[in-house]
Structure formats: C-alpha cells, structure tokens
Amino acid sequence: MRFKDVFSIIGPSMTGPSSSHTAGAARLGRIARQWLGCTPDRARLTLYGSFADTYQGHGTDLALIGGLLDYVTDDPRIPDAEQYAEEAGMEVEFYTSGLPAPHPNTVKIELWHGERACSLIGASIGGGSVSVHSMNDFRVQISGEFPTLVLRHADKAGVLASVTSTISSSGVNIGYMQVDRKARDGEALTAMEMDGVPNPDMLKRLRELDHVLDIRVIDLKRGVDSDAV
Amino acid sequence: MRFKHLHELNTICTAESKTIAQLMIEEQVQETNTPEADVVKQMSEYYQVMKEAVRKGLTEDTTSRSGLTGGDGKKMAEYIRKGETCSGDASALAMAYALCVSEVNASMGRIVATPTAGSCGIIPGVFISSQERFGWTDEHLVNGLFCAGAIGYVIANNSFISGAEGGCQAEVGSAIGMAAGAMVELRGGTPEQVVHAVGLALKNTLGLICDPVAGLVEIPCIVRNGLGAVTALAAADMALAGVRSAIPSDEVIDVMLEVGSAMPSRHRETAQGGLAQTPTGRKMMQKLAKPKAKRAEPEPESPAENDVEPKA
Numbered sequence: 001m002r003f004k005d006v007f008s009i010i011g012p013s014m015t016g017p018s019s020s021h022t023a024g025a026a027r028l029g030r031i032a033r034q035w036l037g038c039t040p041d042r043a044r045l046t047l048y049g050s051f052a053d054t055y056q057g058h059g060t061d062l063a064l065i066g067g068l069l070d071y072v073t074d075d076p077r078i079p080d081a082e083q084y085a086e087e088a089g090m091e092v093e094f095y096t097s098g099l100p101a102p103h104p105n106t107v108k109i110e111l112w113h114g115e116r117a118c119s120l121i122g123a124s125i126g127g128g129s130v131s132v133h134s135m136n137d138f139r140v141q142i143s144g145e146f147p148t149l150v151l152r153h154a155d156k157a158g159v160l161a162s163v164t165s166t167i168s169s170s171g172v173n174i175g176y177m178q179v180d181r182k183a184r185d186g187e188a189l190t191a192m193e194m195d196g197v198p199n200p201d202m203l204k205r206l207r208e209l210d211h212v213l214d215i216r217v218i219d220l221k222r223g224v225d226s227d228a229v
Numbered sequence: 230m231r232f233k234h235l236h237e238l239n240t241i242c243t244a245e246s247k248t249i250a251q252l253m254i255e256e257q258v259q260e261t262n263t264p265e266a267d268v269v270k271q272m273s274e275y276y277q278v279m280k281e282a283v284r285k286g287l288t289e290d291t292t293s294r295s296g297l298t299g300g301d302g303k304k305m306a307e308y309i310r311k312g313e314t315c316s317g318d319a320s321a322l323a324m325a326y327a328l329c330v331s332e333v334n335a336s337m338g339r340i341v342a343t344p345t346a347g348s349c350g351i352i353p354g355v356f357i358s359s360q361e362r363f364g365w366t367d368e369h370l371v372n373g374l375f376c377a378g379a380i381g382y383v384i385a386n387n388s389f390i391s392g393a394e395g396g397c398q399a400e401v402g403s404a405i406g407m408a409a410g411a412m413v414e415l416r417g418g419t420p421e422q423v424v425h426a427v428g429l430a431l432k433n434t435l436g437l438i439c440d441p442v443a444g445l446v447e448i449p450c451i452v453r454n455g456l457g458a459v460t461a462l463a464a465a466d467m468a469l470a471g472v473r474s475a476i477p478s479d480e481v482i483d484v485m486l487e488v489g490s491a492m493p494s495r496h497r498e499t500a501q502g503g504l505a506q507t508p509t510g511r512k513m514m515q516k517l518a519k520p521k522a523k524r525a526e527p528e529p530e531s532p533a534e535n536d537v538e539p540k541a
Contacts, residue, residue, distance in 0.1 A: 001230075001386050006257045007271065009344045009381035009390070009407075010352075010374055013278045016334030017293075017446040019346040020393070054444035054500075056519055057295055059337050074278070079294075079337040104393075126391045127345060 003127075012128050014073040015066075020105055021051070021058035024124025026078065027220060029067020031132055031144050032109040034218045036118045040111035043068055043092045048101035048108070051124075055094075064107065065092055070223050073128060102133050138180040138189035146175060146193040148218040154211035155181040155188040162209050163190065170202040187213070197222070230256045234479045235383050235424045242420040249410075249420055250372035253379040272371050272378075275341045279330065279353035282340050286329020293335040295517055298447040302329030305455070319362060320459045327354025327458035331451040344381045344390040347397075347446045348404035350454030352377055355408040355461050359415065369415065377411035380427055387479070388486040392439030393498040395489025401453045402434030402485065408461035413468050428474025428481045430464035435481075435488050438496035440503025443514040449504055 003009060014023040033040065045064055047055050055061050065081040069088060077084055085092055097108075103123030110119040122132040132142045135150060142148050149167075153159050160179065167174060173195040181188035198217055206215055232238045232252075242252055257268050285291070287306055292299035305325035308314070314321040331350035334340045340349040356370050381390065381403055389395040390403045409430040410423040418426075434457075442448040474481065495502030504510050 001233075003382060003385040003390075005260055006253055006268075006375060006378035006382060009385060010272065010378045011275055011341055011343075013275055013339065013341050014346065016337050016340050016346055016349070019342045020391075022337075022346065023342065050444075050499075057443060057445045057517065059294065062337075074339045076339060126393070128342060 008127065008129070012073050014128060015059075015063070015075065015078040018058045019128040020124045020126055021054065021060045022063040022078070023073040023128035024105065024126075024130050025051075025060045025063035025107070026067040026071060026073050026075075027128065027130045027144055028107055028109065028122045028124065028132070029064040030070060030072075030220060030223065031067075031122065031130070031142075031218050032111055032118070032120050033068050033070055034223070035120055035135060035150065035216055036111045036113060036116065037216055038113055039070075039088055040068060040090055040113050042112040043090060044095065044110040045092065046095040046097050046108040048097050048099065048106040049104035051105045051107055052096035052098070061094055064109070065090075068092070068111070072220075072223070103131070135189060135191070138182070140178055140180070140189070140191040141176075142191050142193060142218065144218065144220045146195070147197050147221070149192045149194060149198055149206075150216045150218060151190045151192075151206070152213040152215075153188055153190065154213065155183075155185050156211045159188075159209070159211045160190065163206060163212070166205050166209065167192070167194075167202060170199060172196040172198065172202065230260060230382070232256075232379075233383065233386060235380070235427060235482070236477065236479055238379060238383065239420045239424050248372065248376065249379050249414055249423055250375040253375040253382075257375075269371065272374050273367065276356075276367060276371050276374060278339055278341050280357055282330045282333045282338060283326045283353055283357050285338055286326070286333050291329070291332035291336045291338070293332070293445070293447055294337060295443065295445055295447065297442070297445065297513060297517075298335050298451055299332050301451065301455075302326070302332050316459060319358065320462055322358040322361075323354045323458040323462055324455040325354075326358050327351055328451060328455040330354065331454040335445070335447045335451060343377070344385065344403055344407070345392070345400050347392055347450050348400045348454065348457070350451070351401065351404040351457040351461060352408045352411070354454065354458035355412055358458075359412065365415070373411040373415045376414045376423065377407040380407045380410045380423075384482055384485070387482050389489060391498075395485065396437055396492045396497050397439040397453060398431075398434045398437040398485055399489050400439065401450075401457050402431055402437055404454075405434055405457045405461045405464070406430045408458065409464035409468070412461060412465035416465070416469060418465075418469050422468045424478050425472065425474045426464050426468035428476065428478030429467050429472065430461060431478070431481045431485060432474065432476065433460060433464070435485060438492065438503045439498040440496060440505045441498060441500055442505045442510045443517050444500040444505070448510075448513075
C-alpha cells in the first residue's frame with residue numbers, strides 16, 4: 001500500500017501552496033539541518049526538475065530555508081524565512097540545474113557550520129512525503145517518517161554487529177537499515193530507521209564503540225539537534 | 230487496514246453496525262499502535278486549522294505571492310449576504326468557504342492537505358458551512374474527517390490523489406468524492422449510501438486535467454475547489470435520496486486510474502497544456518518570470534567530508 005494511514009490522506013497541517021513543493025521541501029531542509037546537527041552558517045541549495053522550474057511561485061525556496069531553521073511544515077514563519085535566516089546569520093545561495101535527477105522534485109543541500117560540512121540529495125515525492133537518496137555522497141533511502149540514526153564509521157568487520165547489538169540491548173527495534181561505503185576499509189555510512197526513539201544512553205554507548213566516527217539523529221517529530229543529545 | 234475497497238468498507242460496517250468513521254478510527258489505532266484519544270486529538274487539531282483558514286480567508290488579505298488571485302471568497306460571502314443566490318445559500322456558502330481556504334493556501338497561509346494542498350478547500354468548505362447550517366458539534370465533524378479519510382485511503386491506494394500522477398480528477402476529484410461520502414454519513418446515511426455518493430461524485434470529475442497557469446496552485450485550482458464543494462453537496466443529496474451509482478464505485482475508481490494514466494503529461498500539472506498554455510495563461514506566466522537563481526554550471530563541488538567533532 002502506498003498510503004499507510006488516515007493521516008497520509010488528511011494532513012499534514014502545512015503552509016501553502018503545495019504539499020510537494022512546500023511541505024516536502026520544509027521536511028527536506030529540516031532533515032539536512034539535523035544531519036549537520038546545528039543551524040548552518042552557510043547553505044547552498046541546488047534545485048532540479050520541477051523544483052528548479054517553479055520554486056519561486058511555490059515558495060519552495062522559503063520552505064527549504066524554513067526547514068534549515070528547523071521549522072515544521074505549518075510554521076507561520078515560513079513565508080518570511082529569508083528574513084529569519086538573515087537574523088540567524090545563515091547565508092543561503094540557490095542554484096538550478098538541468099541535469100537529470102532521480103525524481104522531478106529533487107534538491108541537493110550542502111551545509112556548512114564553521115569547520116563542519118555535510119550534504120544530502122533528497123526528493124519530495126508527493127503529499128508532503130520525502131525520500132533522501134544520499135548523504136555525503138553515500139547512498140541511503142530514508143523517509144523521515146521514523147526516528148533515524150545515521151552513523152559514520154570505518155568499514156571494518158564487526159562494527160555493524162556491535163552497533164546492532166548495542167541498539168537491541170536498548171530495546172529499540174530497527175525497521176530498515178542501509179550500509180554504503182566509499183571504498184573497502186574506507187569510510188562507511190549506515191542509516192537506520194527505528195521503531196522507537198534513540199535514548200541518550202544508547203547514543204553514548206554507540207559513540208564509544210570502536211571505529212564509530214560520528215552519529216546523527218534525524219527525528220522530524222522532535223527536531224533535536226544532535227549537538228544537544 | 231481491514232479494507233482496501235469501498236465495497237469492503239460497506240460490508241464490514243454493515244455487518245458490525247458501525248459507521249465508516251468508527252471503523253477508520255479503530256483501524257488507525259490498530260495500524261499505528263497509537264491510543265484512540267491521540268488519534269482523535271490529531272484529527273481535531275486538523276479541524277481547527279481548517280476553521281481558522283476559513284476565518285482568515287473571510288477576514289484577511291489573501292492576495293497570493295504572484296498577485297494573480299485572492300479575495301474571491303470574501304466576494305462570495307458578501308454576495309450571499311446581499312440577496313438571492315442562483316445555486317442556493319447552502320451551496321454558495323460551501324463555495325465561499327472553499328474559495329477562502331484555497332486562497333489562504335495560495336497566499337502561503339496554513340491549511341491541511343485534504344488530500345493535497347491543491348484540493349484543500351473542498352472538505353473544509355463542505356464541512357464548515359454544513360456545521361453552521363445543521364448546528365453540529367466539532368466532534369461530529371471530526372468523525373466526518375475520519376470517514377473522508379477512509380474514502381481517500383481507498384482512492385489513493387487503488388488509483389491516485391495527486392495532479393501530477395492523475396490530473397485534477399485525482400486531486401480535486403478525490404476531495405469531492407471524500408466530501409460527498411462524508412457528508413452522507415454526517416447526515417445519517419448508510420455506509421452503502423456513502424459508497425454510492427463517492428461513485429456519483431467521481432464519475433463526474435473523470436477526465437479533469439491538471440493545468441495550473443504558470444505552474445502555480447492558483448488558476449484554475451482555487452475556482453475548482455469552490456465548484457467542487459458544490460458538486461460534493463449535490464452528490465451527497467443524490468445518494469441520500471436513494472440514487473445509486475449504476476457503475477459500482479470501486480469500478481469508477483479503477484476507471485480513474487485508467488483515465489489518469491492515459492492523460493498526456495502536458496495535462497498533468499506540468500503547465501505545458503490546457504489553461505496554462507492559452508494566450509492569456511502564457512502572458513501571465515511571462516509577466517511573472519523573475520530572474521532565476523544562477524544555473525549550477527559547472528556542478529558545485531561537493532563540500533568537504535563531514536569532519537565533525539570526534540566522538541565523545
């Protein structure tokens with residue numbers, strides 16, 4: 001079934017005018033911000049397909065900026081997001097691209113905060129739902145519907161076993177998991193959609209595991225910056 | 230969910246003496262493992278957002294960012310106050326409220342996607358005007374939203390609800406079918422009558438193309454929401470009077486899939502055909518053309534790796 005429940009039909013509560021161009025864009029911005037872990041001081045957004053063609057009329061740009069400021073889909077500040085970004089000291093640049101994209105409504109988001117940087121590519125797939133296809137050029141497939149853990153780690157035998165056993169000992173079930181690596185023995189990235197909320201103790205124990213470089217929590221229901229966890 | 234088709238909704242509800250709303254709430258609780266009180270609370274909050282959008286549309290400036298639309302909901306409400314309407318006050322008020330909500334959407338105000346933002350005016354238009362007329366409680370209308378949601382769930386999973394996929398019949402048409410069926414249940418009709426209302430309404434929105442001028446959710450979307458609210462009321466009346474959809478409603482939904490899939494892409498939200506490409510539509514688009522963001526040529530280089538702080 002493509003639509004799983006009543007609230008995927010009635011809802012979300014959102015700022016107009018388009019569930020694909022506005023609500024989905026705000027969610028993608030928010031996922032990118034949580035991937036960075038804090039408010040970016042610089043953002044570069046590249047729009048593809050229908051996003052590139054009609055983003056100005058739909059306020060897609062404002063919704064993306066709103067998401068980067070951690071606004072939910074119906075935040076009344078979205079129409080004035082440019083001004084709030086300026087107040088937050090966030091510099092935003094938009095580009096459009098005619099290159100083929102995985103979906104007609106695709107955006108590449110690149111963020112910087114001081115020395116820190118991250119990127120993701122995601123699409124707004126309809127009715128406000130989104131799909132993230134890559135993070136820092138690693139392949140992923142996350143929806144933002146569930147609390148999601150993203151781990152950067154070394155590509156070493158046993159890392160995933162210790163990660164999953166740490167998670168299972170916290171009593172949280174993993175619903176979906178994807179691993180990708182840049183090269184054998186190089187850096188790898190694992191994204192996990194969870195049935196429950198990752199608790200601070202679990203995150204602390206995960207961070208302490210050998211070969212784990214970094215952990216980020218993506219949680220659109222709570223909107224926690226990883227720095228605070 | 231225990232149902233995928235409208236006939237199953239009817240069979241289960243009739244056998245268990247339930248309304249479609251009751252069944253939808255039970256199924257939502259089961260599917261998402263969420264307490265009933267939370268499910269109902271979420272829907273109640275959505276209903277308040279819908280009411281607020283009607284109020285905003287009636288009292289505030291709803292000029293869209295493009296400047297192409299706004300203020301028609303207010304005009305309709307004023308016209309109703311002044312005298313005799315052609316379509317009857319009930320229809321006209323549903324239309325006025327639907328216009329209001331769609332205008333709030335176009336002006337980047339807060340709405341609830343029902344099922345999409347482009348079709349967000351129809352259910353609030355029908356529901357809120359009917360609540361005023363019949364003196365219903367909010368709780369009754371919230372049940373109506375669950376009934377509408379069950380109908381939309383069936384349409385979405387057997388056909389489609391977005392203009393990009395199936396044309397405006399999928400978007401505005403789905404909302405009309407959902408509103409018509411819910412209205413029947415709100416007036417005390419049987420689940421079987423609800424199902425017929427959906428079929429009656431959908432049959433009359435088949436082939437509706439999605440042709441937004443300049444790609445914006447404004448022309449003709451807002452007016453289609455207004456008129457869609459009236460179609461929903463009319464279909465509900467037919468079903469309550471005992472009129473049946475001679476072609477079973479589930480088969481009508483299958484036809485919607487067939488017709489929508491056969492539509493050329495220029496008639497599916499691309500703004501490459503229909504009203505969007507009339508001489509006036511093209512002029513509006515040219516007038517709105519703004520300097521675009523820089524083309525990304527060459528592709529911006531990827532940022533440095535995520536060199537965040539070392540693990541704790």
